[in-house]
Structure formats: C-alpha cells, structure tokens
Amino acid sequence: MKNAAQNRRKPRRAQTPSERNPLAARSGEAKTSQQPVLLIESEHALPLVHVGLVLRTGSLHDPRGLEGLTRMTARMLRMGTKKLTAAEVEERIDSLGAQLSVSCAPSYVQLSGAVVAHNLEPYFQLLCELIQAPAFRAADLARAKRETIAELVGMVDDDRSLAARHFRGFTLGKHPYGRPVAGNTQTVRGITRDLVRAHHEKHFVRNNLIVSMSGDVNLERAQQLVAAHVQLPEGRVPKVEAPPTTMAKGRRLLIVDKPERTQTQIIVGTLGTHVLDPDHTALQVANVVFGGLFTSRLTHEVRSVRGLSYGASSNLGHDRERELWTMWTFPAAKDAYKCLELQLRLYDDWIKNGIKPSELKRAKDFLVKSHAFEIDTAQKRLDQRVEAELFGLSKDYFDGFVERVQNVTRKEANAALQKRLSRRDLAIVVVATAKELRKELSTLPGLDEVKVVPFDKV
Amino acid sequence: MAHRKENKKQLVARCNRKVTNSSARLRVLAEFPFGESGEQVTRYALGNGLTILILVDRQAPVLSYHTWYRVGSKHEKPGKTGLAHLFEHLMFNETKHVPRGQLDRLIESAGGETNAATWVDWTHYQSELPASELPLIVRLEADRMQHLVLRKPQVESEKEVVANERRFRVEDDIEGEVSELIYATAFKRHPYRWPTIGWMQDIESFTPEDCAEFYKTYYAPNNATLVITGDVDEAETLQLIQRHYGKIPKARIPRFRAENEPPQRSERSLELQRPTPAAKLALAYRAPSFRDADYPALALASEVLFGGRSSRLFSRLVRDEELATDLHGSLAPFADAGLYEIWVSLRPGRDLPTVLKLIEQELKRVCTHGVSRAELQKVKNRMELGFLQGMETAAGKAEQIGFFEVVYGDAAALFDRLNALRAVEPADVQRVAQKYFDARKRTSIAVVPQRGAAA
Numbered sequence: 067m068k069n070a071a072q073n074r075r076k077p078r079r080a081q082t083p084s085e086r087n088p089l090a091a092r093s094g095e096a097k098t099s100q101q102p103v104l105l106i107e108s109e110h111a112l113p114l115v116h117v118g119l120v121l122r123t124g125s126l127h128d129p130r131g132l133e134g135l136t137r138m139t140a141r142m143l144r145m146g147t148k149k150l151t152a153a154e155v156e157e158r159i160d161s162l163g164a165q166l167s168v169s170c171a172p173s174y175v176q177l178s179g180a181v182v183a184h185n186l187e188p189y190f191q192l193l194c195e196l197i198q199a200p201a202f203r204a205a206d207l208a209r210a211k212r213e214t215i216a217e218l219v220g221m222v223d224d225d226r227s228l229a230a231r232h233f234r235g236f237t238l239g240k241h242p243y244g245r246p247v248a249g250n251t252q253t254v255r256g257i258t259r260d261l262v263r264a265h266h267e268k269h270f271v272r273n274n275l276i277v278s279m280s281g282d283v284n285l286e287r288a289q290q291l292v293a294a295h296v297q298l299p300e301g302r303v304p305k306v307e308a309p310p311t312t313m314a315k316g317r318r319l320l321i322v323d324k325p326e327r328t329q330t331q332i333i334v335g336t337l338g339t340h341v342l343d344p345d346h347t348a349l350q351v352a353n354v355v356f357g358g359l360f361t362s363r364l365t366h367e368v369r370s371v372r373g374l375s376y377g378a379s380s381n382l383g384h385d386r387e388r389e390l391w392t393m394w395t396f397p398a399a400k401d402a403y404k405c406l407e408l409q410l411r412l413y414d415d416w417i418k419n420g421i422k423p424s425e426l427k428r429a430k431d432f433l434v435k436s437h438a439f440e441i442d443t444a445q446k447r448l449d450q451r452v453e454a455e456l457f458g459l460s461k462d463y464f465d466g467f468v469e470r471v472q473n474v475t476r477k478e479a480n481a482a483l484q485k486r487l488s489r490r491d492l493a494i495v496v497v498a499t500a501k502e503l504r505k506e507l508s509t510l511p512g513l514d515e516v517k518v519v520p521f522d523k524v
Numbered sequence: 525m526a527h528r529k530e531n532k533k534q535l536v537a538r539c540n541r542k543v544t545n546s547s548a549r550l551r552v553l554a555e556f557p558f559g560e561s562g563e564q565v566t567r568y569a570l571g572n573g574l575t576i577l578i579l580v581d582r583q584a585p586v587l588s589y590h591t592w593y594r595v596g597s598k599h600e601k602p603g604k605t606g607l608a609h610l611f612e613h614l615m616f617n618e619t620k621h622v623p624r625g626q627l628d629r630l631i632e633s634a635g636g637e638t639n640a641a642t643w644v645d646w647t648h649y650q651s652e653l654p655a656s657e658l659p660l661i662v663r664l665e666a667d668r669m670q671h672l673v674l675r676k677p678q679v680e681s682e683k684e685v686v687a688n689e690r691r692f693r694v695e696d697d698i699e700g701e702v703s704e705l706i707y708a709t710a711f712k713r714h715p716y717r718w719p720t721i722g723w724m725q726d727i728e729s730f731t732p733e734d735c736a737e738f739y740k741t742y743y744a745p746n747n748a749t750l751v752i753t754g755d756v757d758e759a760e761t762l763q764l765i766q767r768h769y770g771k772i773p774k775a776r777i778p779r780f781r782a783e784n785e786p787p788q789r790s791e792r793s794l795e796l797q798r799p800t801p802a803a804k805l806a807l808a809y810r811a812p813s814f815r816d817a818d819y820p821a822l823a824l825a826s827e828v829l830f831g832g833r834s835s836r837l838f839s840r841l842v843r844d845e846e847l848a849t850d851l852h853g854s855l856a857p858f859a860d861a862g863l864y865e866i867w868v869s870l871r872p873g874r875d876l877p878t879v880l881k882l883i884e885q886e887l888k889r890v891c892t893h894g895v896s897r898a899e900l901q902k903v904k905n906r907m908e909l910g911f912l913q914g915m916e917t918a919a920g921k922a923e924q925i926g927f928f929e930v931v932y933g934d935a936a937a938l939f940d941r942l943n944a945l946r947a948v949e950p951a952d953v954q955r956v957a958q959k960y961f962d963a964r965k966r967t968s969i970a971v972v973p974q975r976g977a978a979a
Contacts, residue, residue: 181909376688
C-alpha cells in the first residue's frame with residue numbers, strides 16, 4: 067500500500083548528538099581484555115529487547131576495485147552457518163518473535179534487531195552463530211551476488227536513491243567515502259568466496275566487536291550472555307585506510323538523465339566538518355538556521371513562500387572522517403532552475419552574511435529543548451553510546467552536547483560557516499530528463515562543469 | 525497532596541467546579557487498562573462533544589498531543605478530491621491569533637515537532653513536545669480548530685506544494701502510481717476509488733471558498749478526538765482543555781453514507797509501460813473492513829505469505845526461484861471494506877506470467893491445505909513484536925489509541941484486537957483465505973519496461 071496516509075512532511079528531528087542518558091543506574095558498560103565492548107540501557111516497561119552486534123569495519127575497508135566486498139560479507143552472514151541453511155536462519159529468526167537487519171555503512175557493519183524478552187538468549191546465540199560460523203557456501207555467494215546485482219539495477223526506479231548514489235561518487239571521486247557501499251555490477255561480479263572468507267577472518271575478531279542491548283535486560287544478564295556465546299577469535303582491529311576527505315574544485319553539475327521526469331531530485335553539497343573539529347557544534351547550530359527545521363531559511367523560502375518543493379532541508383553529516391554538508395529539494399521539472407538558483411543564492415547569502423541573533427537563539431532553543439527526544443527511549447540512549455564507541459568520541463561527548471550548544475556564539479557560528487563551507491567548490495546532482503533541462507541548468511551562476519550520465523548505468 | 529487519592533469522578537467534579545458554560549463541562553466516559561502495563565486510559569468528553577483520551581506515562585519527560593478529525597478523503601466529492609489533504613496542509617498556516625508561520629516557529633522553539641497525516645477515513649495532527657510545553661500545544665490546537673484564516677496566496681502556494689508532493693509520491697513513482705490506479709479500478713462507486721492526495725486537476729482547481737466550506741463543515745469539537753500521552757498532570761491537562769476548547773460550538777456533521785459498491789464478478793486487468801528495468805505486478809483482492817471479525821485472520825494469512833524472509837512467498841519468489849527483488853502484501857486498515865494488495869517487483873528479465881502463476885499457487889495452497897499450528901504461531905510472534913515496538917514511545921501509544929478510537933470506534937479495543945490475533949486458529953486462516961482470495965474479484969496491474977529501458 068504505497069499511497070498510505072499522506073503526511074504533511076516527514077519528521078525531521080535534527081540528527082544531532084545529544085546528551086547521554088543521565089540515569090546512570092539504568093545504563094551499564096563492561097569491557098575486559100580481549101572482550102568486546104558491551105553497552106547496556108535497561109528499560110523494563112515492555113517485554114522487548116533490542117540487540118546490536120556492531121563491527122568497526124565498513125566499506126572504507128573495501129579494496130579498490132572490490133567495492134561492495136564488506137557489504138557482501140555482511141550479507142552472507144544470514145545466508146547460512148555451518149549448522150543452518152539460509153532458510154533455517156530466517157525460520158529461526160521469525161519463530162523467535164524477532165527481527166533482524168544487517169547493514170553496512172562506510173565505518174561499520176551492524177546486525178541489529180529486536181526480540182521478545184523471553185527469547186533473548188536463543189536470539190543472541192543465533193546472532194553470535196551468524197558472525198562466528200558463517201558457511202560462505204559457494205552457491206549462496208553466487209545467489210547473493212545475483213540478488214545484489216538485481217537490486218542495483220532495480221534501484222534506478224527510485225529517483226531519490228538514484229540521486230544519492232550518484233552524489234557521493236560525483237562529489238568525492240575516488241576517496242573511499244565516494245565509493246559506493248554496495249559496489250557496482252562490475253565489482254560485485256568480481257567478489258569471490260576466498261575474498262569473502264579472508265575479509266571475514268580479518269575483520270570479525272573479538273576486539274573489533276561492540277555488543278549492545280537495550281530494553282528488558284540488565285548488565286549482569288547481558289554479561290552472562292556475552293560470556294556464554296561470544297566466541298570470536300582474538301585479533302587486531304584493522305586500521306581504516308581513509309585519507310583526509312577531499313573533493314574536486316569548482317562548481318560542478320551532474321545531470322542523471324532519466325526519461326519522463328515530471329519532477330527532479332536535487333542534491334547540492336560540499337565538505338562539512340569532522341565531528342571532533344572545535345567548530346563542529348557551531349556549524350550544527352548554523353545548519354539548523356539554514357535547513358534543519360521546518361521554519362529554517364531554506365524550507366521557508368523554497369516551500370512555504372514559493373511552494374517550489376514539497377521537501378527542502380540541509381544536513382551536516384558525521385562519520386570517522388570529515389563528512390559532507392548537503393541540501394536536498396525535489397521541485398517540479400518546470401521549476402528546477404528557479405529552485406536551484408534560489409538555493410544557491412540562499413547558500414551564498416548564508417555563508418557571506420552569516421546568521422542573525424534571533425535565528426541563533428531559535429536554533430539553540432530547539433537543540434537544547436528537543437534534547438528530551440534524543441533520550442526518551444533506551445534504544446536512542448544506547449545508539450548514542452554506540453556512536454561514541456564507533457567514531458572514537460570521548461565517553462562524555464554526548465553529556466556535553468547541550469552545554470556546547472548553549473555556548474555557541476553568533477561569531478563562532480558565522481566563523482564556522484566561512485571556514486568550513488566553500489562557496490566555490492560545490493557539487494550539484496540533479497535527476498531529470500536532460501533534453502528538457504540541460505540547456506537551462508547549464509546557465510546556473512558560476513558553473514565550471516556540466517556532465518550528463520544515463521540513469522540506468524549501475 | 526489533597527488530590528492524590530482522587531478518583532476520576534472527583535477529578536471531573538473539581539475541574540467543573542467553576543465552569544458555567546455547558547459546552548465546557550467535562551464528563552468521564554470510561555476507564556480501561558492499557559494492556560498489562562498497569563497504565564490506564566481515561567476517556568472524557570466536553571459538553572461540546574470533544575472526546576479526550578489521556579494516558580499518563582512517566583517514562584520520559586515528554587508528551588504527545590494528537591488530534592484526530594473524523595474526516596478523510598472518503599468524505600470528499602468527485603471534482604473536489606484531495607481537499608481533506610490540502611486542508612491539512614493549510615491548518616499550519618495562519619489563525620486570527622497566530623500569524624503565518626508562527627505555529628511551527630513556536631513549537632520548534634519549544635523543542636517540539638509537529639506533523640500531520642490524512643487518509644481515507646481521518647485526518648490526524650500530532651505534536652511531540654517536552655512535557656512542560658503542554659499549555660502551548662493546547663492553546664495552539666484549540667486556536668486552529670476555530671480561528672483558521674484562509675487567504676488566496678497561501679492556498680495557491682500550498683496547492684503548489686501538494687502538486688509537488690503528488691509528483692513525488694505518484695507521478696514519478698511507479699509503485700505509487702499503480703497503487704492509486706488499483707483503487708480507481710477496483711472501486712466503481714465507493715469514495716475509496718479516488719486517492720487521498722487527490723487528482724492533479726482537482727488539486728489545481730481548489731479555491732479558498734472550497735477550503736472555508738470544508739473547515740466549517742468538519743472541523744468542530746464533536747468531530748474530533750484528542751489523545752494525550754506522556755508525562756502530564758491529568759487535572760491540569762483537562763482544565764487547560766476546558767479553558768481553550770470549551771467555548772468552541774459543536775457543528776452539525778454530515779452523516780457519511782458511502783454508496784454500495786456493486787459486487788465485482790470478474791477480474792479487472794491493466795497493463796502499463798514505464799521506464800523501468802524490471803517488470804512489476806500488483807494484485808488486489810476484496811478485503812474486509814478493519815472492524816470486521818475476519819480482519820485478524822486475514823492479517824495473519826498475509827503474514828504467512830509475505831511476513832518476513834521465512835514467509836512462503838519471500839522464500840519462493842526471492843530466495844529459491846530468484847524471480848523477484850521485492851514483494852509485500854498489505855491489508856487496508858480502513859473503516860469500510862478495502863483491498864488486500866500484493867506488490868511484486870520482478871528481477872530484470874523475469875516474466876510476469878511465471879510470477880503470477882506462482883503467487884496463485886501459494887494462495888491456493890493456503891485455501892486448500894491451510895497453515896500449520898507452528899507456522900501460525902511464528903507469524904503471531906512476529907506480529908506481537910511489531911505491536912510491542914509500536915508502544916515504545918509516548919507518540920507510538922498515542923497513535924495506536926487514536927487510530928483504534930477513530931477507525932475501530934473504541935480505543936479500548938486495541939488490546940482486544942491483540943487477543944483476537946492470539947486466538948486465531950489455523951482453520952480461521954484457511955476459511956478467510958477461501959473467502960477473500962478469489963481471482964474473480966481481483967484487480968491486477970502489470971508494469972512492463974518500455975523498450976530501451978530494460979537492463
């Protein structure tokens with residue numbers, strides 16, 4: 067039922083780190099030599115437990131030319147163990163009243179799911195079996211590769227995903243952050259069983275693992291489960307080979323050419339900050355002013371005043387290395403130039419003239435007062451702590467977020483804008499029908515390069 | 525301290541002590557347990573017909589404030605489709621007391637977030653705020669129930685936004701387009717035949733007068749239910765509601781009478797060509813209303829077929845036969861009889877007849893051989909997990925309570941429905957499969973790649 071309830075807009079609570087759970091009695095943490103990090107947030111209101119097994123290994127570890135290897139290794143985990151076939155794994159998960167998702171990001175692989183509390187032990191045991199004893203059968207790998215390729219081809223149906231996929235590659239080029247997490251049809255075909263096995267052996271080691279549990283569980287019980295079922299071999303945590311993030315110079319436009327588009331998908335971006343940069347919080351606050359809220363400048367001008375796009379927002383990404391700042395809109399094809407020209411004007415003005423005192427106050431008010439929603443469930447509190455572990459943040463990083471926001475001055479926010487965001491180096495990706503829009507979009511101010519690629523080349 | 529052991533009737537008496545306006549006088553209608561949590565939901569009503577459901581939940585210092593209006597796209601008329609949804613957008617605009625844009629600004633500055641949704645049977649406004657901001661949201665919601673200002677420039681601008689939303693969800697989205705078309709094909713008379721977002725030409729034609737008439741007709745306290753969950757003081761909440769909603773007069777709400785849908789006697793089929801690398805298939809069977817006693821068993825039949833990776837059709841179509849990349853089955857949660865929809869996105873190069881045959885085989889297998897007790901227990905476990913996950917936040921609880929109150933007619937039935945799911949037997953699943961999986965009453969849409977778009 068695709069056309070379910072029509073929302074005025076999607077909730078866009080700012081994706082910002084915030085204070086860690088202050089109720090220390092509810093949370094726990096344990097780590098001994100050669101043991102995985104164990105993070106717990108207890109909340110006994112419902113008979114439900116969320117479980118996560120997170121490896122500090124992601125697509126940044128993919129060898130060049132083998133993009134998609136880490137994701138394929140992760141995908142293979144649920145395709146059978148030495149004792150269970152893929153079908154038996156799925157049957158077991160569903161029978162336990164559980165769910166599981168396996169995901170791969172640039173910096174981590176995550177098995178995350180939830181289970182009714184009385185089945186926690188068999189579920190946790192199964193997750194451990196998946197990461198510790200995957201079968202990696204040749205037939206399963208062949209099937210996983212065919213599935214992945216079919217998904218990559220099918221992804222072109224979704225214009226938004228299409229824009230996002232092209233955007234990272236176009237913006238970051240050959241930097242590991244620019245390479246596709248899922249790979250492409252060519253690199254996926256090149257993945258062999260030996261490569262998957264070797265990748266698993268190297269990365270799935272005890273020291274590389276974070277175990278997290280939240281909900282109807284306590285630290286003692288979790289420790290018992292880890293002691294009983296985590297049997298990954300010891301090993302060194304592989305280093306991340308990610309040089310400082312860079313992007314090509316100039317203002318560049320990429321049109322992803324797809325026929326019959328009545329609407330465009332537009333992403334504009336440039337380099338942002340590293341999460342540990344001293345002005346990262348100041349830039350977060352400035353971003354809330356620009357496109358982090360429904361009343362922010364971008365949404366107000368694009369949607370509320372002109373009705374040009376149903377959605378308009380900006381985001382400051384964060385990861386292990388410096389990530390991207392982006393803004394996203396999706397105007398009708400007839401309005402694409404008008405919308406994009408306006409966005410670029412708003413962007414220039416934001417950086418050149420900075421934010422106003424009243425805007426600063428509103429952004430800080432929102433970030434400070436909405437903090438209650440960053441910690442209103444055990445799972446959210448736990449996610450913050452997992453993130454701190456993954457990205458090498460200090461344990462009190464989230465504790466200090468509210469205070470850091472409160473301390474941001476207008477001068478600091480405007481200085482961060484000037485220092486971190488480039489007015490010159492901007493990548494613009496538009497999914498559109500090129501024959502209708504290329505000529506007009508090529509006249510956007512300050513463009514150094516215009517490129518067109520077909521939508522179905524994956 | 526004096527109020528600690530006060531029961532609900534005493535609490536209501538206290539709230540009414542200085543109230544002379546009859547439309548602001550409060551009554552307690554019912555109290556019922558919220559599952560096994562030990563929490564209680566209380567239903568109150570004001571003299572003007574406003575229903576209020578409160579669940580005090582001290583898990584976090586937040587509150588969820590939801591307003592459900594019993595008006596959705598089924599209450600519209602042909603030529604005016606999409607009005608309920610457009611109107612929902614306009615409710616964020618301007619009132620006599622709150623200038624344009626201020627509602628969002630006030631809520632955001634308070635650390636809150638607000639949103640809304642419209643569907644066939646209802647329109648739903650929700651705000652999540654720190655618990656201390658209760659007075660703000662009561663004031664704002666009551667204000668826009670009675671003092672909305674509708675000016676031409678705002679209506680025109682919002683029509684553009686909705687047109688863009690339609691392009692996003694329907695015109696440039698194959699699944700969205702097919703879902704819209706399948707309802708338009710399956711229904712001949714019932715207003716479920718038009719999409720909630722409305723036909724594009726209707727969206728473009730709305731005037732401020734259309735919107736004003738809609739507001740006057742449907743936005744009244746006796747057509748609304750408030751659901752408040754979270755860390756609130758019940759007496760303070762009720763007194764604020766009396767103060768801000770108590771003077772709003774009730775309205776005469778038109779009674780909804782859907783035209784009887786003529787029985788479908790043969791399959792209706794369409795084929796579309798679109799720029800996609802792989803074919804798609806949508807099937808829709810006639811389904812019971814959410815209130816129908818068959819609904820739980822049919823929901824479980826759907827889970828057996830499509831729920832999770834061990835389900836029968838995922839196993840066969842995606843894993844074993846490698847015919848599809850994505851598939852799902854969904855049962856419309858509507859107040860009137862809707863559709864049971866099946867959606868399959870094929871792998872590039874796979875053919876539609878093979879996939880259709882296989883789906884039919886699996887549906888027939890449930891009709892002929894039923895399901896095992898173990899398989900049924902598995903899907904019940906999955907549904908119970910989903911139910912628990914929906915209850916993790918104040919917002920999740922408020923949404924469930926409001927949905928059951930408005931669509932089912934009674935919020936207390938929320939846990940009855942869970943018990944009904946638990947009580948379903950294999951024979952029930954087989955019976956409803958036989959009743960509803962009837963290809964003669966099916967609507968199907970096939971999407972085939974345009975020449976040159978295939979991978």
